[in-house]
Amino acid sequence: MAHLNFAPPPPFNETTEKLRADVRAFLDRELVGMTPAERARSWSGRDVAFSRKMADRGWIGMTWPKKYGGHERSALERYVVLEEMLAAGAPVGAHWIADRQSGPSILKFGTEEQRQTIVPRIAKGECFFCIGMSEPNSGSDLAATRTRAKKVDGGFLVNGQKIWTSGAHVSHYMILFCRTDTTGEDRHAGVSQFIVDMKTPGIVIRPIVDLSGEHHFNEVFFEDVFIPEGALLGQLGDGWKQVTNELSFERSGPDRFLSTFTLLVETLNALGPDANERAAIALGRVTSHLMVLRRMSRSVAGMLQRGEDPAVQASVVKELGTTLEQEIPEIVRMLVDAEPDYGADNPLVAVLAHNMMHAPSFSLRGGTREILRGIIARGLGLR
Amino acid sequence: MSETTDLIHDMAEKLFGDMCDKNLLDEAEKGVWPKALWSAMEEAGLTRALTDENAGGSGLSIGDAMVATRVAARHAAPAPIAETMLAEWLAASAGLSCPAGPLTVAPVLRTDKLSMAREGNGWRLKGVAHRTPYAANAAAIFVLVEAEGKNFVARVGTSMTRIAPGHNVAREPRETVSFDCALASDDVAPTEIDAARLRAFGAAMRTVQIAGALSRALDLSLQYVQERVQFGKPISKFQAIQHNMAMLAAHSAAANAAADIASEAAETDLDPIKIGVAKTRAGEAASVGAALAHAAHGAIGFTHDHTLHFSTKRLWSWRDEFGKESEWSALVGRAGLNAGGAGVWRKIIAQ
Ligand SMILES: Cc1cc2nc3c(=O)[nH]c(=O)nc-3n(C[C@H](O)[C@H](O)[C@H](O)COP(=O)(O)OP(=O)(O)OC[C@H]3O[C@@H](n4cnc5c(N)ncnc54)[C@H](O)[C@@H]3O)c2cc1C
Numbered sequence: 001m002a003h004l005n006f007a008p009p010p011p012f013n014e015t016t017e018k019l020r021a022d023v024r025a026f027l028d029r030e031l032v033g034m035t036p037a038e039r040a041r042s043w044s045g046r047d048v049a050f051s052r053k054m055a056d057r058g059w060i061g062m063t064w065p066k067k068y069g070g071h072e073r074s075a076l077e078r079y080v081v082l083e084e085m086l087a088a089g090a091p092v093g094a095h096w097i098a099d100r101q102s103g104p105s106i107l108k109f110g111t112e113e114q115r116q117t118i119v120p121r122i123a124k125g126e127c128f129f130c131i132g133m134s135e136p137n138s139g140s141d142l143a144a145t146r147t148r149a150k151k152v153d154g155g156f157l158v159n160g161q162k163i164w165t166s167g168a169h170v171s172h173y174m175i176l177f178c179r180t181d182t183t184g185e186d187r188h189a190g191v192s193q194f195i196v197d198m199k200t201p202g203i204v205i206r207p208i209v210d211l212s213g214e215h216h217f218n219e220v221f222f223e224d225v226f227i228p229e230g231a232l233l234g235q236l237g238d239g240w241k242q243v244t245n246e247l248s249f250e251r252s253g254p255d256r257f258l259s260t261f262t263l264l265v266e267t268l269n270a271l272g273p274d275a276n277e278r279a280a281i282a283l284g285r286v287t288s289h290l291m292v293l294r295r296m297s298r299s300v301a302g303m304l305q306r307g308e309d310p311a312v313q314a315s316v317v318k319e320l321g322t323t324l325e326q327e328i329p330e331i332v333r334m335l336v337d338a339e340p341d342y343g344a345d346n347p348l349v350a351v352l353a354h355n356m357m358h359a360p361s362f363s364l365r366g367g368t369r370e371i372l373r374g375i376i377a378r379g380l381g382l383r
Numbered sequence: 384m385s386e387t388t389d390l391i392h393d394m395a396e397k398l399f400g401d402m403c404d405k406n407l408l409d410e411a412e413k414g415v416w417p418k419a420l421w422s423a424m425e426e427a428g429l430t431r432a433l434t435d436e437n438a439g440g441s442g443l444s445i446g447d448a449m450v451a452t453r454v455a456a457r458h459a460a461p462a463p464i465a466e467t468m469l470a471e472w473l474a475a476s477a478g479l480s481c482p483a484g485p486l487t488v489a490p491v492l493r494t495d496k497l498s499m500a501r502e503g504n505g506w507r508l509k510g511v512a513h514r515t516p517y518a519a520n521a522a523a524i525f526v527l528v529e530a531e532g533k534n535f536v537a538r539v540g541t542s543m544t545r546i547a548p549g550h551n552v553a554r555e556p557r558e559t560v561s562f563d564c565a566l567a568s569d570d571v572a573p574t575e576i577d578a579a580r581l582r583a584f585g586a587a588m589r590t591v592q593i594a595g596a597l598s599r600a601l602d603l604s605l606q607y608v609q610e611r612v613q614f615g616k617p618i619s620k621f622q623a624i625q626h627n628m629a630m631l632a633a634h635s636a637a638a639n640a641a642a643d644i645a646s647e648a649a650e651t652d653l654d655p656i657k658i659g660v661a662k663t664r665a666g667e668a669a670s671v672g673a674a675l676a677h678a679a680h681g682a683i684g685f686t687h688d689h690t691l692h693f694s695t696k697r698l699w700s701w702r703d704e705f706g707k708e709s710e711w712s713a714l715v716g717r718a719g720l721n722a723g724g725a726g727v728w729r730k731i732i733a734q
Pocket of ligand 1: 141166365367371
């Protein structure tokens with residue numbers, strides 16, 4: 001019977017633990033003075049200078065080939081750096097998407113020229129990416145994309161609109177997912193990906209303010225935007241296959257269960273060793289979930305390292321992980337006699353306010369809960 | 384997984400899969416001891432899994448023994464495989480040999496404290512141990528007891544005790560054993576194991592068993608939803624059913640990951656935090672998973688005639704035995720509170 005197999009993760013070893021110690025020493029130095037409310041932003045927090053410092057230490061593009069500026073380290077070593085960064089609330093947001101999925105996509109599907117010109121800059125922390133998938137009428141139904149790249153002399157002419165594009169206003173490139181052929185019947189055919197320079201004339205970016213009053217995501221309009229032939233990522237018409245692969249990288253990492261970790265930290269600090277039994281039980285349960293998810297997520301990292309396809313397992317990690325991330329603010333609410341307050345000096349209530357307001361997005365971004373459950377059901381042979 | 388592990392897994396899958404049919408499980412619920420099953424387990428070396436080869440056992444690693452236990456639980460094997468392993472482990476820690484036949488341990492409740500004092504050349508053991516697994520079937524009960532400020536293991540022949548019947552909701556024997564017995568000095572020996580460690584090993588066993596039983600509940604459910612037709616199509620075609628099956632599979636996968644954590648801990652340092660994490664997570668998976676499996680089966684799964692209940696009643700029992708989620712998560716949570724915000728990651732989660 002179809003079971004979701006999570007093979008034992010590759011074990012940590014001397015190299016990974018030496019690296020972990022280095023990362024911790026770095027974080028202890030670099031994050032001094034960062035407030036809990038800032039740390040609560042997790043991988044949405046941006047600090048370009050911090051990204052550069054990580055790059056200097058070889059912690060961006062860790063697993064990539066040296067000839068493209070990478071460091072040829074194992075997926076497990078990369079995992080150690082990621083989880084230590086997230087647990088500390090480090091501001092890794094600037095390079096996060098490029099390191100997590102755009103770089104790997106270019107290495108896998110890109111031309112030699114794309115690899116040589118772009119990937120080393122990502123690894124240096126100089127080049128950031130955004131994801132151009134969603135559109136006003138194409139959310140979960142990604143294949144309904146209407147943005148169109150039309151073949152013209154020397155390249156393509158793009159018309160259409162993307163939406164919810166995180167960091168479009170601060171990114172150098174977008175990986176654009178759009179339609180290149182409107183003739184076929186099969187919706188999954190005739191779509192392609194492009195590496196689009198965000199400075200290309202004709203691209204207009206408009207901010208969208210989220211419910212907490214912050215600006216992270218945007219609308220991106222394309223009006224007769226000319227992109228050269230060399231911007232095509234992978235094969236024309238292979239966009240669906242490529243995007244599916246990209247999403248495995250997007251879904252399985254520790255960013256899918258540690259987004260609200262700072263809140264756990266602040267709650268433990270606020271309640272202290274004398275907290276009552278009810279609090280110990282509730283927080284112990286959260287900790288237990290985290291430790292089991294960490295094992296499952298490392299198992300997926302092992303699968304990625306071995307070149308296997310963990311799309312279904314990645315969906316399980318994201319689904320269980322985001323559920324936990326969303327539960328944490330709800331649990332903390334019941335343990336502390338205080339109301340969430342964004343601007344409060346009290347770090348716990350400020351972090352609670354931040355996490356509570358951002359929690360709904362955890363099971364939307366990167367594929368909704370319902371879509372993930374559908375993917376798991378397909379993996380079980382039910383659809 | 385090593386080659387030996389694979390062999391043990393396949394052997395156990397064949398043995399328990401062939402023998403634990405509905406008839407055997409029904410009989411066991413009525414109190415019939417599964418003699419043929421136990422003989423087959425004996426022949427396969429699963430009844431002395433943890434005993435050294437030179438003492439007539441199989442000398443399996445704890446990890447491999449846990450693999451066999453998980454498979455046995457998957458097939459709801461109605462025999463004290465886990466309890467016998469616990470007893471072997473406890474006996475070995477004290478250098479005591481095990482008599483032939485099934486074994487068990489006592490006490491299994493935190494509230495039961497037995498007492499032991501010197502008497503003549505030997506000892507007298509007194510007290511009551513509630514909910515002792517398979518006591519009446521066991522050849523001996525290995526009792527962990529404190530005396531003179533130290534921990535001892537006492538080997539007690541079942542005939543020396545008074546046993547009142549009792550069961551968990553899966554109708555596995557959980558009996559009340561009254562001890563007032565004189566023990567020879569060579570039936571008693573000191574041990575490094577204390578009550579907390581015995582409880583942790585027991586919890587690790589139950590975690591592994593939950594993973595096994597839940598994987599069976601998942602299999603039965605996946606099969607059923609593809610066979611059952613309503614509104615002119617298999618119910619597996621309804622999205623609500625697909626999503627529930629996805630959640631059942633996700634919790635089953637989490638229970639298996641928890642079982643891996645528990646096995647590794649049992650094999651190494653028996654770290655109570657890791658075992659607490661595992662038992663907490665598996666216990667929750669048992670609750671959610673059993674509910675989803677029943678929901679998918681409709682009324683037929685609520686009958687005694689259907690086999691689903693053999694798995695779900697075990698889930699409902701095992702999640703409580705050797706400490707329910709609240710007990711273990713309190714321990715994990717207290718460790719986190721003591722470590723504080725700065726320490727919880729570095730000292731506990733990623734230590
Ligand atoms: C904070 C944040 C950042 C984001 N960043 C990016 C980004 O950088 N780039 C990008 O491209 N996108 C981004 N997104 C968009 C995200 O990928 C989409 O929100 C998501 O794919 C869902 O699309 P939608 O919002 O249009 O909702 P819809 O698809 O309209 O869904 C609405 C509801 O209907 C449900 N639903 C839809 N289809 C089905 C179905 N077949 N069966 C059952 N239920 C269904 C959904 O699960 C959901 O509950 C971001 C979103 C958020 C919240």
